Amino acid sequence: MDQTLALVVSIVLVLILIRKLNIGISLFVGSAVLSYLLFGFYGFEVMLNALVSLQTIKIVIIVILAFTLGYAMEYFGMLGEIAESLSESIGAYSFILIPLLIGLLPMPGGALISAVMLGPLVKKYALSPEKATLLNYWFRHIWVTFWPLYPSIIIGSAVLNTDLFKFASATFPISIFAVISGLLLTRGMERKFRIGKDTAKALLNLYPVAILILLTVAMKIDLLVSLLVSIAAVSIHRRAKIRDFEKIMKKTVDRKIIILVFAVMVFKSVIEVSGAAESLFTDISLEFPAPIAAFILTLTVGFATGIEMSYSSIALPLLTSFTGVGNIIPHNLMLVIAAGYIGVMLSPLHLCYVLTAEYFGTEVSRTYRQLFVIAFITAMLVWILYLL
Template identity: 30%
Template sequence: MIDIIKIFFIFIFILFLLRKKINIGYALLAGASLFIILYPFNFNKTFHALFNSLISHTTLNLLFSLTLIKSFEYSLRQTGLMQKMTSATQTLVNNKKFSIISMPLIIGMLPSLGGAYLSAPMVDSATKNTSISKEEKAFINYWYRHPWELILPLYPGIVLASAVSGVSLRDLILLNFPIAVIFFTIGFLLSMENLKNEKKSINSRDIYNSLLSFIPILLVLLPVIIFKIDLSITLFLNILFLCFYFKKNFKETFSILKYGFTWDVVVLVFGVMIFKEMLQVSGAVEGIAKAITYAQIPYLIIFITLPFFIGLITGVSVGFVGSTFPILLHLKETLPYEISIAFVSGYAGVLLSPLHLCLILTKDYFKADILGIYKKIVPATLIIFVVALIEYIFLRYYN
């Protein structure tokens, strides 16, 4: 029981730092330092454990993946492909509802802070002269930015979850895919009910030219999912290909690659891995596992509630993954579908978090009532969680 109290105190300290806008990596490092105060350590043994963790293949691969994600996003903007993808969507959609959601959906493919503020005016423009309320517009802009984070390896949350848990990125994407489909579908059921569709004619050449702009995204996804190639390798090769295709010189190519190598990414990765290692070498995880076993709390409850509450309080995926997954992994030998339900639960907390930047920016742009937005977000989030739980039960008992 004493270990639970100590870890609870460390979590409160980390959350306090996050509320003060401290980078999640620094917050985790600060939390890791508290272990030295609260637990007895063999410093020589601990140093070697931390050093080996930081130079491990998992850590280095995660570091390169997260940095190259930023570089890849930058390359899409520098080559104009992001703008082409946006225009292509407007060309391809033959449906008023799809036209409205297309901008947050496409811009949401790239994990840009403040991206919600970019898509909001496009949603506002597409819904002019309709009966859609400010709260409904805000829901559309917010909701359709976020199905990608469950399955798209351009987002650090799912990459981090795979690296920390040891579940392959491919398996995690496939497990989360049905949830993402329901995520996409439920938005239609909770918005735009009275909107009439307006169709337009498009020719096959427009379709062909529009689809070409999405090739870079497919070239990242397909090697990871089909051939199980490391994300860092596919990102690196795609960046080089884009630079070659768009005739970027060596200096420009180097600048694009260098863009992602920022100190905040390094701190994030090191913070997560050091926090994870300190949980283990301190003996805290073993103490928590014994306490939970003694209390006979079902593991499923822990796998659901712990990520959910941390996601709710932090408002970011890397927050609940980095701080809770190391604990979950040491409670029992985890299976891929258990990591999936933990990830979806944590992400449900992120979606409902009042600290979620996208929600704050969207509410601000549309001047919408926050309770009105939550009236749609809460049932939508509950539905995707229920679907994830059904998938978990099916895989647990019928696979």
């Protein structure tokens, strides 16, 4: 079957199955269909290789460790102190600041950590589950287009043979536009701002985050190792016992989440091995100018996979003639990364989106209209800057 058609069929199938089945299972089915259509029975070997790859296993472990750190900070009362102090200082705007702080950490599913911190404040400030979901999800991802901790930025800079600073200099306007768009969600929220000694004291509980930033950014230590160090620091500080972590791990190890992470990585791998994204770009380029074709391709890849690494590792290598290599073309690179970012943010396969909606007790479909509006505004602002 034609690669472009096979990719479109698999994406549509996944979106249909999500309404009936677990999202992880739906994605596995979509991967199996795409693999079979493109490779026959050999496609299942491609899936198996992705399933047992070291990269996949490592990401699953990072997810588990990220949740362990978040739930450990919750279990020992650290998140509660931070959330309560910030709510007294800046009111409902905690729903912006807390996701922003946690967003400095490139954790798959990391929005769940900030969601846990915000949980007690939903009733206090009478926020609907839908608004809480959108605020947490959107502002958790403000940094992903330029913050050098994110794998998508690291991969992207390597693909384009440029340093992280040049890459970030081209893409940081996307984050500014995302903040502007996201502020539309704050209408009607309580406004106050008062920082005191208690606030500073409570914020000291963020030292595990500071440790992660120090180790991963300054010392360039692997995130997995940095997470272990942060968890160890919390354990020593709070004098944790084995029974404490037994309780924490009951929350941390979620079968549905683990299945979903495996499924996302398998689907991404099948798309990458098959070259379906390249085929899609070729077909689109026949009908549209290069900027529009590049935007559509990258947005489609981001939407199909729901993870930031996808557009850097799958779409970006196909677009080097558009973005430049070595000497990058900043406004072209900004357009491509913005497309991937918006595609990922709109994807119902995005782990953070699904987890946040589940945590706050709502459905993805009930938040999607507002999410589309702020994503559309972000895209329009990017296009305006691109055309200037």
